[in-house]
Amino acid sequence: MQITFSLNHQTIEIDAPADITLLTFLREHLGVTGVKDGCDVGECGACAILLDGQLVNSCQLLAPQADGREIITIEGLRAADGGLTDLQRHFIDDGAVQCGFCTPGMILAGEALLAKNPTPDREEIADALAGNLCRCTGYIQIFDAIAATARERQAQTTTGERP
Numbered sequence: 001m002q003i004t005f006s007l008n009h010q011t012i013e014i015d016a017p018a019d020i021t022l023l024t025f026l027r028e029h030l031g032v033t034g035v036k037d038g039c040d041v042g043e044c045g046a047c048a049i050l051l052d053g054q055l056v057n058s059c060q061l062l063a064p065q066a067d068g069r070e071i072i073t074i075e076g077l078r079a080a081d082g083g084l085t086d087l088q089r090h091f092i093d094d095g096a097v098q099c100g101f102c103t104p105g106m107i108l109a110g111e112a113l114l115a116k117n118p119t120p121d122r123e124e125i126a127d128a129l130a131g132n133l134c135r136c137t138g139y140i141q142i143f144d145a146i147a148a149t150a151r152e153r154q155a156q157t158t159t160g161e162r163p
């Protein structure tokens with residue numbers, strides 16, 4: 001089926017098989033390998049994407065469901081200068097990345113949370129990331145990175161550095 005959608009700020013028109021998941025389509029047809037295949041059953045969050053700004057597991061959607069939508073994957077997140085975002089930098093600085101398999105989904109979950117709630121407390125961060133599993137870091141550093149980003153963005157908003 002012919003579909004048109006926005007992928008990481010670029011319009012894509014492509015024939016999408018009706019019987020494959022959006023996860024497989026992104027990885028194997030479009031080379032978007034930042035979307036990870038963890039469990040394939042909607043339990044780990046490794047395949048998370050932002051679909052029209054909402055965090056969803058791409059293994060739970062079919063490729064044609066992208067039609068008319070906007071998708072952002074980890075490849076589409078970047079700072080205004082083209083470099084790492086503040087959240088990506090905090091993941092590195094706070095030791096929130098080990099094997100990295102969960103990291104794209106965690107960062108997208110963090111961005112989805114901060115878009116809705118710029119000042120989350122620890123419990124709200126844990127709730128927002130409840131669908132994302134990490135076998136390596138024990139979550140503390142991941143929560144720290146999101147909390148540090150929230151504080152930094154708030155400080156920038158207060159001083160007028162961040163719109």
Ligand code: FES
Pocket residue numbers: 036037038039040041042043044045046047048057058059060
């Ligand atoms: S691969 Fe989709 S939730 Fe695990």
Ligand code: FES
Pocket residue numbers: 096097098099100101102103133134135136137
């Ligand atoms: S850093 Fe390895 S699964 Fe999270």
